[in-house]
Amino acid sequence: MLCLADEAHGTHFYFGGGLPVSAMAAGADMASVSMHKSGGSLTQSSLLLIGPNVHQGYVRQIINLTQTTSGSYLLMSSLDISRRNLALRGRQVFHQVADMAEYAREEINAVGGYYAFGKELCNGNSVFDFDTTKLSVHTLDIGLAGIEVYDILRDEYDIQIEFGDIGNILAYLSIGDRPQEIERLVSALAEIKRRYHTDGTGLLSQEYIDPVVAASPQEAFYAPKKSLPLRETEGMVCSEFVMCYPPGIPILAPGERITKEILNYIEYAKAKGCSMTGPEDPDILHLTFWHKEGKQMEFWFSEFHTPDVKHSIRVNKQLYSKQSDYQRIDIFETPEFGRVLTLDGNVMLTERDEFIYDEMIVHVPMAVHKEAKDILVIGAGDGGVVRELTRYDRVERIDLVEMDPQVIEACRAYLPGNACRMDDRRVHIYYENALKFIRKCEDEYDLIIVDSSDPFGPSEGLFTREFYGSCFNALRADGIMVNQQGSPFYAEDATAMQRSHQRIASTFPISKVYQAHIPTFAAGYWLFGFASKKYHPINEYGRRCVERAEHAYPLLHLPAARRGVLSARFP
Numbered sequence: 001m002l003c004l005a006d007e008a009h010g011t012h013f014y015f016g017g018g019l020p021v022s023a024m025a026a027g028a029d030m031a032s033v034s035m036h037k038s039g040g041s042l043t044q045s046s047l048l049l050i051g052p053n054v055h056q057g058y059v060r061q062i063i064n065l066t067q068t069t070s071g072s073y074l075l076m077s078s079l080d081i082s083r084r085n086l087a088l089r090g091r092q093v094f095h096q097v098a099d100m101a102e103y104a105r106e107e108i109n110a111v112g113g114y115y116a117f118g119k120e121l122c123n124g125n126s127v128f129d130f131d132t133t134k135l136s137v138h139t140l141d142i143g144l145a146g147i148e149v150y151d152i153l154r155d156e157y158d159i160q161i162e163f164g165d166i167g168n169i170l171a172y173l174s175i176g177d178r179p180q181e182i183e184r185l186v187s188a189l190a191e192i193k194r195r196y197h198t199d200g201t202g203l204l205s206q207e208y209i210d211p212v213v214a215a216s217p218q219e220a221f222y223a224p225k226k227s228l229p230l231r232e233t234e235g236m237v238c239s240e241f242v243m244c245y246p247p248g249i250p251i252l253a254p255g256e257r258i259t260k261e262i263l264n265y266i267e268y269a270k271a272k273g274c275s276m277t278g279p280e281d282p283d284i285l286h287l288t289f290w291h292k293e294g295k296q297m298e299f300w301f302s303e304f305h306t307p308d309v310k311h312s313i314r315v316n317k318q319l320y321s322k323q324s325d326y327q328r329i330d331i332f333e334t335p336e337f338g339r340v341l342t343l344d345g346n347v348m349l350t351e352r353d354e355f356i357y358d359e360m361i362v363h364v365p366m367a368v369h370k371e372a373k374d375i376l377v378i379g380a381g382d383g384g385v386v387r388e389l390t391r392y393d394r395v396e397r398i399d400l401v402e403m404d405p406q407v408i409e410a411c412r413a414y415l416p417g418n419a420c421r422m423d424d425r426r427v428h429i430y431y432e433n434a435l436k437f438i439r440k441c442e443d444e445y446d447l448i449i450v451d452s453s454d455p456f457g458p459s460e461g462l463f464t465r466e467f468y469g470s471c472f473n474a475l476r477a478d479g480i481m482v483n484q485q486g487s488p489f490y491a492e493d494a495t496a497m498q499r500s501h502q503r504i505a506s507t508f509p510i511s512k513v514y515q516a517h518i519p520t521f522a523a524g525y526w527l528f529g530f531a532s533k534k535y536h537p538i539n540e541y542g543r544r545c546v547e548r549a550e551h552a553y554p555l556l557h558l559p560a561a562r563r564g565v566l567s568a569r570f571p
Helices: 011-015 056-066 073-111 146-157 179-196 217-222 260-271 354-368 384-389 405-414 434-439 457-463 465-474 491-505 537-552 560-569
Strands: 004-007 030-033 047-050 134-138 168-172 225-229 242-244 250-252 286-292 299-306 309-315 317-323 328-334 338-343 346-350 374-379 397-401 427-430 445-451 475-486 510-517 525-532
Touching: 011 073, 047 056, 073 134, 073 179, 134 146, 146 168, 146 179, 250 260, 260 317, 299 328, 299 338, 309 328, 317 405, 328 405, 338 405, 346 354, 354 384, 354 445, 354 475, 354 510, 354 525, 354 537, 374 384, 374 434, 384 397, 384 445, 397 434, 434 457, 434 465, 445 465, 457 465, 457 491, 465 475, 465 491, 475 491, 491 510, 491 525, 510 537
Parallel strands: 004 030, 374 397, 374 445, 397 427, 445 475
Antiparallel strands: 030 047, 134 168, 225 286, 242 250, 299 309, 317 328, 328 338, 338 346, 475 525, 510 525
């Protein structure tokens, strides 16, 4: 297998210290280098670099078969001149370009409102390196979309930059730029801020939408198609490209699900004046989609329980999809289970059976601890646990610790039946890591409900010995902790459940497990953990059954021996 690289904006990578690694230095076998972008050659002239693993004669043969044999001597001469110039002065020239870009970056940030970002974004992971010769500026904080700043620079200040998108502009610095051009750009941006600055109300802040791939691009592109007005295509599988150009990055590609979020983005980009290209309808009033036998292509969501088992639910349409800082959040509309919330591809709840989970994790401990007033809920960003807790008049405080604010935002919008009591005066929401939050708590809560997802990813820390120890410390002398323990049906899940229970049992003097049947959870069989400092759930509940019986029948005087029998009859 060979690696082919399109190095459109990377001519200068070969001639500068402190710049990102070039394609060939990174091990590419071939690289197409657009010399006209930053190398100073004429438009449409490029170089094809070949590594030791590629035979030159074979490449030449393929070019002769697929391309014209009548080369442009003007372009070839341009490439020769540019190559000579870069060979003699490339390092010096690009060092000057990088210095000009850094100067512009500092001056623009000093203006205020703009953010000209640079190498501070590099984290070795999601952002590995940054090309300092590219002057990228975030504009939303002055109340203007990037494309609006782009248009103003062109129309009112005669400054043509590379492109503007929803939130940014890009000024492409090259060997032909001089310091006076930089000063003009900085001055123009300062003047634009002075003249047009607003509070940014109504601006779209979401610049990237994680695609939902429902089919391969080839399959969707060549499938039978149908065209409908833009808003009527929600939930369909797109069969064409939609992109803003520049930069030319697809908003939609064949095979991707058309979501409400994407449609909002397209309409917003059109309203802001972005140049849209790709679809059959140049005005993008209509979109074409996969049309299979006169119906929408069938859409199923599948959750893999094991490598050999999956649970699938047919989906009418996808209502929400977003990649937050922590996880992928999706909400689907389904015919059988109503709306379904998934996190990283795992079902968290459905409208059809969510009551089972929420009632079991709330009402069991509340029935045992009759004096619980101060309650801590960890996770549960959907709001179902909070909803059940607010049914109790005796509850005075509910502290909800949810790491991901996007979960609450999505559930408020699309699962109002769950999130309906999030604004209760007793509810206090904290967006932070639960491990950090609970370390600060001591002898503060009567009940802690840990409504976490599975013991990996963002929730991994909520299944550790140190977390359970912090919960113990945060509870009062008669406090209770309840958590979801997962399914014991599959071997791997059972092992994880046992490990979690052992850690809880080593921390709390009383540690039990109870079960419920939830159709959409793994194997339909789910466990909850009950840990307490004082109350034994069975003994306490049995004692209260006896008390209720004696209260209901005051003439009934039971000897101590008979109370045990009665207790056994009211489990």
